[in-house]
Amino acid sequence: MYNLIGAGLIVIGGGIGLGQIGGKAMEGIARQPEAAGKIQTAMIIIGALLEGLAFGALILGK
Amino acid sequence: MDQLLHDFSPGLFFMQGIILFILIVLMRKFAWKPILDGLQSREDGIQNALDAAENAKLEMQNLQADNEKLLKEARAERESMLKEARDLKNKMIEDAKTEAQETANNMIAQAQAAIESEKKSAMAELKNHVSGLSIEIAEKVVRNELSNKDKQLKLIEDMLGEATLN
Amino acid sequence: MIFLTMKVAKQTFKFFILVSFLFANAFAMADNSSKDPVVSGNKVDTAEEIREYISHHLKDSHDFHFYTHNESGTHYSFPLPVIVWTSNGLKTFMSSAFHHDDAGQVIVDKGDTKLVKIHSKIYELDQGATSVNFDAEHHATNAHKVLDFSITKSVFGMLLTGLLMLLGFGALARGFKKGKSVPTGFSRVLEPLVIYVRDEIAKPNIGEKKYRKFMGFLLTVFFFIWILNLLGLTPLGFNVTGQIAVTACLAIFTVVIYMFSGTKDFWAHTLWMPGVPVILRPILAVIELVGFVIIKPFSLLIRLFANITAGHFVVMSLIALMITLKASFGPVVSTGMSLLLSLFIMVIELLVAFLQAFIFTMLSSLFIGMAVEEHDDHH
Numbered sequence: 001m002y003n004l005i006g007a008g009l010i011v012i013g014g015g016i017g018l019g020q021i022g023g024k025a026m027e028g029i030a031r032q033p034e035a036a037g038k039i040q041t042a043m044i045i046i047g048a049l050l051e052g053l054a055f056g057a058l059i060l061g062k
Numbered sequence: 063m064d065q066l067l068h069d070f071s072p073g074l075f076f077m078q079g080i081i082l083f084i085l086i087v088l089m090r091k092f093a094w095k096p097i098l099d100g101l102q103s104r105e106d107g108i109q110n111a112l113d114a115a116e117n118a119k120l121e122m123q124n125l126q127a128d129n130e131k132l133l134k135e136a137r138a139e140r141e142s143m144l145k146e147a148r149d150l151k152n153k154m155i156e157d158a159k160t161e162a163q164e165t166a167n168n169m170i171a172q173a174q175a176a177i178e179s180e181k182k183s184a185m186a187e188l189k190n191h192v193s194g195l196s197i198e199i200a201e202k203v204v205r206n207e208l209s210n211k212d213k214q215l216k217l218i219e220d221m222l223g224e225a226t227l228n
Numbered sequence: 229m230i231f232l233t234m235k236v237a238k239q240t241f242k243f244f245i246l247v248s249f250l251f252a253n254a255f256a257m258a259d260n261s262s263k264d265p266v267v268s269g270n271k272v273d274t275a276e277e278i279r280e281y282i283s284h285h286l287k288d289s290h291d292f293h294f295y296t297h298n299e300s301g302t303h304y305s306f307p308l309p310v311i312v313w314t315s316n317g318l319k320t321f322m323s324s325a326f327h328h329d330d331a332g333q334v335i336v337d338k339g340d341t342k343l344v345k346i347h348s349k350i351y352e353l354d355q356g357a358t359s360v361n362f363d364a365e366h367h368a369t370n371a372h373k374v375l376d377f378s379i380t381k382s383v384f385g386m387l388l389t390g391l392l393m394l395l396g397f398g399a400l401a402r403g404f405k406k407g408k409s410v411p412t413g414f415s416r417v418l419e420p421l422v423i424y425v426r427d428e429i430a431k432p433n434i435g436e437k438k439y440r441k442f443m444g445f446l447l448t449v450f451f452f453i454w455i456l457n458l459l460g461l462t463p464l465g466f467n468v469t470g471q472i473a474v475t476a477c478l479a480i481f482t483v484v485i486y487m488f489s490g491t492k493d494f495w496a497h498t499l500w501m502p503g504v505p506v507i508l509r510p511i512l513a514v515i516e517l518v519g520f521v522i523i524k525p526f527s528l529l530i531r532l533f534a535n536i537t538a539g540h541f542v543v544m545s546l547i548a549l550m551i552t553l554k555a556s557f558g559p560v561v562s563t564g565m566s567l568l569l570s571l572f573i574m575v576i577e578l579l580v581a582f583l584q585a586f587i588f589t590m591l592s593s594l595f596i597g598m599a600v601e602e603h604d605d606h607h
Binding site: 066069070071072073074075076077078079081082084085086088089090092093094095096097098099100101 | 287288312313349375376377378379380382383386387390393394397398400401402403404405419422423426440443444445447448449452471472473474476477478480481
Binding site: 041044045048049051052053055056058059 | 428590
């Protein structure tokens with residue numbers, strides 16, 4: 001039960017983080033479409049790092 | 063976490079390690095090295111070809127520029143030659159003209175001189191002739207007049223009459 | 229303009245995938261807890277059995293199982309060799325000796341050693357025991373695990389992948405060796421992928437000068453993970469990159485490589501950070517070391533493992549909708565829903581298969597790039 005609550009919290013946190021990354025990246029691309037490739041790569045890397053964090057927490061919590 | 067540790071198989075880990083290591087070694091030797099070398103040499107080849115093309119283009123441009131310069135020079139030379147020739151021609155014509163003029167002037171002067179002298183001699187001759195003629199005529203007239211006495215008298219009278227009137 | 233829109237759409241899609249898998253994984257992690265043994269060969273038709281079936285699939289197995297006919301109980305499968313290191317030395321036999329038993333009922337007697345298989349793991353019975361006793365939580369009380377070097381399904385999948393890679397890229401390499409500068413046939417597909425890994429992953433992260441040394445590792449790992457991920461999507465039922473031992477091994481390779489190729493500068497910056505007060509330096513050194521030795525590889529291995537496990541879990545659950553929803557919606561509707569949803573998730577999984585290989589390689593090269601970087605600014 002507590003596991004599930006914890007997992008929910010992690011997912012909420014991760015979701016907010018991913019939303020921030022994605023939103024800012026979109027803004028960046030809209031502002032500078034020619035830098036889209038670089039922004040995309042950086043976005044994926046940061047997304048992956050966040051994902052690792054969230055998964056790590058999920059697995060440790062399980 | 064417990065579940066994960068339970069599921070973790072050291073044997074599989076070991077097998078994976080060995081397989082991955084062997085795979086990396088084999089792939090490096092038989093695949094990646096030749097592939098990357100091939101790609102590199104191909105890219106170098108393309109780069110070289112591009113560079114060569116660029117160089118050739120530059121050379122071509124240089125050549126063209128040279129050609130143009132030569133052409134320009136040749137044109138300028140021709141122009142100057144033409145000009146020179148034209149000048150020469152003009153000069154020659156001028157010279158010829160002045161010379162001709164001079165000769166003509168000389169000739170005219172000579173001719174005039176000759177004409178003058180001829181005229182003079184002709185005049186002198188004419189004078190002589192005319193004087194001879196007149197003397198002859200006068201002699202004839204005088205002979206005629208003085209052939210009889212009356213006439214001689216009459217002439218004298220006329221002449222005297224005239225002389226008094228004057 | 230259209231191209232740009234497509235690019236943006238692609239990015240949105242990638243993020244959608246990341247988000248959806250964060251969510252998908254949450255319930256994947258939270259869900260598989262019950263541990264009732266199910267003798268394989270029975271009809272799978274209750275929620276409990278489906279869960280059991282999925283968790284069985286997510287584990288490694290010792291035989292290559294395609295299909296079991298329900299009425300006759302015939303298994304369509306072929307056995308794989310079992311190689312175990314027991315307390316009495318190395319024992320080898322074919323997995324058919326277990327007769328598809330997965331609950332510790334069939335005991336393989338190898339003279340001095342008695343072996344049983346429980347939940348896809350091989351146990352050795354303690355001295356004198358003749359059958360497995362279970363405690364309340366269904367853990368064997370009189371048996372212990374053995375070191376299992378078997379050619380399991382995962383090892384088989386890895387060998388298959390290795391073979392495929394050697395054949396495919398060997399052909400491409402032979403083309404280059406022969407002096408052909410343009411590959412033909414299937415090599416034409418592989419070549420841009422190699423160039424992609426080199427130009428998009430290795431060069432920008434490691435640097436133009438040093439990337440070459442690490443290409444062997446990065447390319448091998450990239451294609452290894454990708455092909456294994458794709459194999460996992462076939463009905464053959466491989467789940468190799470969803471084995472935590474496999475991803476742990478991959479991550480440890482990365483750690484070893486960047487630790488051993490670290491420059492003097494890197495170690496100076498890690499262990500004795502210049503430009504900060506001396507008192508803080510040991511603390512920073514501990515943080516950096518923990519980051520490089522534990523956190524980075526841990527996040528690498530967990531990410532790959534969790535994504536693939538979650539993907540398999542979701543796909544199988546959606547396929548199982550066919551059975552679970554049959555009672556409430558009838559066979560046609562439940563089958564249609566199941567097909568539609570699993571098709572959709574399968575398409576995403578195809579992308580995830582690539583994305584995870586890409587991210588693993590990308591982060592590996594990023595870490596290697598950190599380790600081999602020359603700092604010319606001493607701040």
